[in-house]
Amino acid sequence: MRHSNYFCKRGSIIVMFVVVASVFFTSCATVPITGRSQLSLIPDSEMAAMSFQEYDKFLSEHQLSQNPDKIEVVKRVGNRIAGAVEQFFRDNNMAQKIENYNWEFNLVESDEVNAWCMPGGKVVVYTGILPVARDEIGLAVVMGHEIAHAVAGHGGERMSQGLLVELSGAALSVALQSKPAQTRQLWMAAFGVGSQLGVMLPYSRTHETEADHLGLIFMSMAGYDPHAAVDFWTRMAQNSGGKPPEILSTHPSDETRIRNIQKFMPEALTYYRP
Numbered sequence: 521m522r523h524s525n526y527f528c529k530r531g532s533i534i535v536m537f538v539v540v541a542s543v544f545f546t547s548c549a550t551v552p553i554t555g556r557s558q559l560s561l562i563p564d565s566e567m568a569a570m571s572f573q574e575y576d577k578f579l580s581e582h583q584l585s586q587n588p589d590k591i592e593v594v595k596r597v598g599n600r601i602a603g604a605v606e607q608f609f610r611d612n613n614m615a616q617k618i619e620n621y622n623w624e625f626n627l628v629e630s631d632e633v634n635a636w637c638m639p640g641g642k643v644v645v646y647t648g649i650l651p652v653a654r655d656e657i658g659l660a661v662v663m664g665h666e667i668a669h670a671v672a673g674h675g676g677e678r679m680s681q682g683l684l685v686e687l688s689g690a691a692l693s694v695a696l697q698s699k700p701a702q703t704r705q706l707w708m709a710a711f712g713v714g715s716q717l718g719v720m721l722p723y724s725r726t727h728e729t730e731a732d733h734l735g736l737i738f739m740s741m742a743g744y745d746p747h748a749a750v751d752f753w754t755r756m757a758q759n760s761g762g763k764p765p766e767i768l769s770t771h772p773s774d775e776t777r778i779r780n781i782q783k784f785m786p787e788a789l790t791y792y793r794p
Contacts, residue, residue, distance in 0.1 A: 630646040649662060
């Protein structure tokens, strides 16, 4: 009887491994420019639809800036980078990767030093990051980085990992119907709301470095000098104060980030058209 249980359990583990491996190898996508393979269980159209819904909900619950000059700069930088990204994708026969995008740029009143971009090009910049950005080119560093997260599919990748680990690889539409609260929690975690140590942590640092890499290229395509990224992230480091060791952080250390940016700079400059 014990041997029977042992072989049943072992068989179940093997079956689970085969299923997970099958899902992984048949559900891979490739990040533009970097060429990194990533897990992608969710169609872009589903990611965009949920993103639009969550974005509208967020805007309804937060105060938008009423400063016309600051709003204009945010929209100008966003549209320049978005236009450059779209042109690049068209020129390289990859327009389908952003066909579900409906770009939107909003400035939200908050002391938080942050910005983000959801799938489908839904961007929020917090007023708290403007003093660190200082000017339009500093803002281009921020928005290029956040747009890179979306274009690289980082949210979808993290959401796919969550669905695979916690909901046995269920489709997003099925998960929303059967476990809406848990699925929404996964969605928020995929976009950095909350934190966790363990299997998801290395992916987060990978995503940050990849967003730095692509962000430099995107701002360069839009006519912004990528050298400004070194100054911006230096200011961010000075602004951040004490931080946990890199091994316990979802972001690269300040020194690592700046070193990587300097390594990516020659490639970014090949896209720079002032």
